[in-house]
Amino acid sequence: DSGVTQTPKHLITATGQRVTLRCSPRSGDLSVYWYQQSLDQGLQFLIQYYNGEERAKGNILERFSAQQFPDLHSELNLSSLELGDSALYFCASSSHRGLDEAFFGQGTRLTVV
Amino acid sequence: AQTVTQSQPEMSVQEAETVTLSCTYDTSENNYYLFWYKQPPSRQMILVIRQEAYKQQNATENRFSVNFQKAAKSFSLKISDSQLGDTAMYFCAFMEYSGGGADGLTFGKGTHLIIQP
Numbered sequence: 001d002s003g004v005t006q007t008p009k010h011l012i013t014a015t016g017q018r019v020t021l022r023c024s025p026r027s028g029d030l031s032v033y034w035y036q037q038s039l040d041q042g043l044q045f046l047i048q049y050y051n052g053e054e055r056a057k058g059n060i061l062e063r064f065s066a067q068q069f070p071d072l073h074s075e076l077n078l079s080s081l082e083l084g085d086s087a088l089y090f091c092a093s094s095s096h097r098g099l100d101e102a103f104f105g106q107g108t109r110l111t112v113v
Numbered sequence: 114a115q116t117v118t119q120s121q122p123e124m125s126v127q128e129a130e131t132v133t134l135s136c137t138y139d140t141s142e143n144n145y146y147l148f149w150y151k152q153p154p155s156r157q158m159i160l161v162i163r164q165e166a167y168k169q170q171n172a173t174e175n176r177f178s179v180n181f182q183k184a185a186k187s188f189s190l191k192i193s194d195s196q197l198g199d200t201a202m203y204f205c206a207f208m209e210y211s212g213g214g215a216d217g218l219t220f221g222k223g224t225h226l227i228i229q230p
Contacts, residue, residue: 033218046217094215106156106157
């Protein structure tokens with residue numbers, strides 16, 4: 001158990017819909033990262049938050065957004081969903097601005113039908 | 114932009130053999146880390162080993178060791194005495210950092226390693 005909790009584990013939704021994925025980092029970790037793993041694109045970094053502030057952006061679509069709340073949990077919002085958004089979405093957390101090990105959650109499997 | 118290349122989509126070896134997974138990367142930065150992550154069928158991402166680019170000594174974790182060639186931008190993973198539980202996807206990853214902290218990981222496409230009994 002990495003200590004990073006992601007909910008839900010599985011999500012099935014229709015095209016055009018909006019979903020929210022939730023991540024609770026390990027206790028004390030200030031950095032949260034979101035990654036997407038798909039057959040087409042592999043593992044891609046989406047976005048990073050550090051202590052509530054956006055710190056780095058990767059290949060995140062404009063239809064996607066994220067935020068980190070005062071209690072340090074994070075949410076990834078995916079809107080106007082397309083079939084190609086079907087993927088495994090990972091959250092990872094680390095302390096000290098990411099200069100130490102990042103611990104990954106179990107992921108949320110999103111299926112868009 | 115940084116890129117990470119893993120040229121072996123799949124490898125298969127017998128239990129107890131030694132196997133080496135290759136990885137090359139491209140960057141113009143000086144401050145970075147390199148990682149190998151393991152993803153078993155459970156899909157959990159597990160850190161295997163990590164190397165700081167400024168360290169010349171190759172990292173070692175029990176049966177896992179790396180051969181880090183900074184000038185050649187090469188970062189291979191050697192697994193000694195391979196075990197059935199080593200069967201998994203292995204991802205090489207790169208992470209740049211600055212005074213403000215670290216960016217996200219850039220991953221290779223992965224190598225599917227199969228350990229045969």
